Amino acid sequence: MATPRISSLLSRSFTSSALLSSIGRNSSRRGGIFRYSTAAAVEEPINPSVNVNYTQLLINGQFVDAATGKTFETLDPRTGNVIASVAEGDAEDVNRAVSAARKAFDEGPWPRMSPYERSRILLRFADLLEKHNDEIAALETWDNGKPYEQAAKAEVPLVIRLMRYYAGWADKIHGLTVPADGLHQVQTLHEPIGVAGQIIPWNFPLLMYAWKIGPALACGNTIVLKTAEQTPLSALYASQLLHEAGLPPGVLNVVSGYGPTAGAALASHMDVDKLAFTGSTATGKIVLQLAARSNLKPVTLELGGKSPFIVCEDANVDEAVELAHFALFFNQGQCCCAGSRTFVHESIYDEFVEKAKARASRRTVGDPFKAGIEQGPQIDSDQFEKILRYIRSGVENGATLETGGERFGKDGFFIKPTVFSNVQDGMLIAQDEIFGPVQSILKFKDLDEVIRRANATSYGLAAGVFTQNLDTANTLTRALRVGTVWINCFDVFDAAIPFGGYKMSGHGREKGIYSLQNYLQVKAVITPLKNPAWL
Secondary structure (H helix, E strand, O other): OOOOOHHHHOOEEOOOHHHHHHHOOOOOOOOOOOOOOOHHHHOOOOOOOOOOOOOOEEEOOEEEOOOOOOEEEEEOOOOOOEEEEEEOEOHHHHHHHHHHHHHHHHOOOOOOOOHHHHHHHHHHHHHHHHHOHHHHHHHHHHHHOOOHHHHHHHHHHHHHHHHHHHHHHHHHOOOOEEOOOOOEEEEEEEEEOOEEEEEOOOOOHHHHHHHHHHHHHHOOOEEEEEEOOOOOHHHHHHHHHHHHOOOOOOOEEEEEEOHHHHHHHHHOOOOOOEEEEEOOHHHHHHHHHHHHHOOOOOEEEEOOOOOEEEEOOOOOHHHHHHHHHHHHHHHHHOOOOOOOEEEEEOOOHHHHHHHHHHHHHHOOEOOOOOOOOOEOOOOOHHHHHHHHHHHHHHHHOOOEEEEOOOEOOOOOOOEOOEEEEOOOOOOHHHHOOOOOOEEEEEEEOOHHHHHHHHHOOOOOOEEEEEOOOHHHHHHHHHHOOOOEEEEOEEOOOOOOOOEOOOHHHEEOOEOOHHHHHHHEEEEEEEEEOOOOOOO
16 A cells, blocks of 8 residues: 655644645634534444454564463553453563573574565565554554554554665665774774663554664664553564564564563663663653663663743744644644643734634544544543643643543543643643643743743753744754754654654654664774785
8 A cells, every 4th residue: 555645644734835825824713612522432432343363472483471371451541441461571571582582682593694684574574564554553543542543544654664764774784994093904893782672652652663673673683672561462463473574583572561570670681782761751760770770781761751832923823723733632642742832922822822722622532443533532541640630730720721621521531632821831731741632831922031941841852843934943943952843843753853852851862874873882893904005
């Protein structure tokens, strides 16, 4: 099937003349009164057209039970009902997986295979993902709650593109010949780092799986990957396809389980050579400590964010409202780079708030398998209750609740799209990563002020800027202390674009050429030269 343009599905930008003409720069269209329909929430949930075939641990190329025989339940966030019981790995299973990965690296064919052959296996894997696009998307939606259209038309195609991207890199990784003073031949070798431990989150299970395994495999490493306990299903399904594509046993091992047991065992394992983690900043600190206390393994971290989305005074308000809405509410607000602090210039603030309220009220919430649904449920009861606590704190701290602020429907973990105005920097909703459908709109007067306030956070993952002035865009781009700045667009993701944060949003970069550095060692080799014809 043809892969859609990812930028048209996973991102929003407002630069086309068609959109300008359809909305109009001076449009006087105002938001009226909108009421949520709970019909989608009370209907019988749609039955996914996919079977759950893989629920065991994947160790040394085989699906096996946990050593203890224990399982845990993965739930449908639409209802809270059980989808399947999944093997619960712990320290003993991590030991088995690491042993398999170590043997595959030290003795197996993967690092000794020609890079071209590794590339061919990754390309076959991408073809199989494409063939099974709809089943994988259905598993992702069922286990996670994200809209099926988002999973099927954007996320799985992006995973396919990522695997083809890294397949292309496999035979282009090489060292350098280095000129040196004196009679010596100097070269550098870029070697695979060894056994990589990888821990992925629940908000984008399959995408994070691809971001982790793609560069690691292209470089010739072996892997032990721990899935999030909330969303283990899609990684197990995809890993079976990878073995069908020809991956040797032991190269990729998948352990499902909990952070304090399986995750901690992986982070502190003495035979793991490198660790990569995506998740909360609080957990990232623990992972870093465990890695340091064990064998001082290098760690890359992609952590939390509280990203500013800055709407300047020259902005087209209608376009800015739509983009700010997408920046926050995409994926139920469960996005580390969500534009969760919406800074709006005081001259357009009131108009922006009214239109943002109207847009949130029109957002379609319901069964994510239903066509046209923009927002599904939150991942689980813990996240659901956490978001509602933040909403209560916003009200208690004096922010104005414009719309939403409560459960949507009676079943599952749905929350109404929520908008706060008159938000102040010191409020929890302006400081903490809520990870939910809660938009906080703040007012600013000038660029110097908004730069200072936008940077006054421990996070530094991303930022959005909406302006028609190139000088303003350039000023903000260089002043904001973040890893990604989107100008008049948001959530533009591509296999080649690096992603990562400043400050407590993490270390290192995912995707693109920069991610390869995470999985390579550099070795210098120096050889004496005898009577060289040239130097």
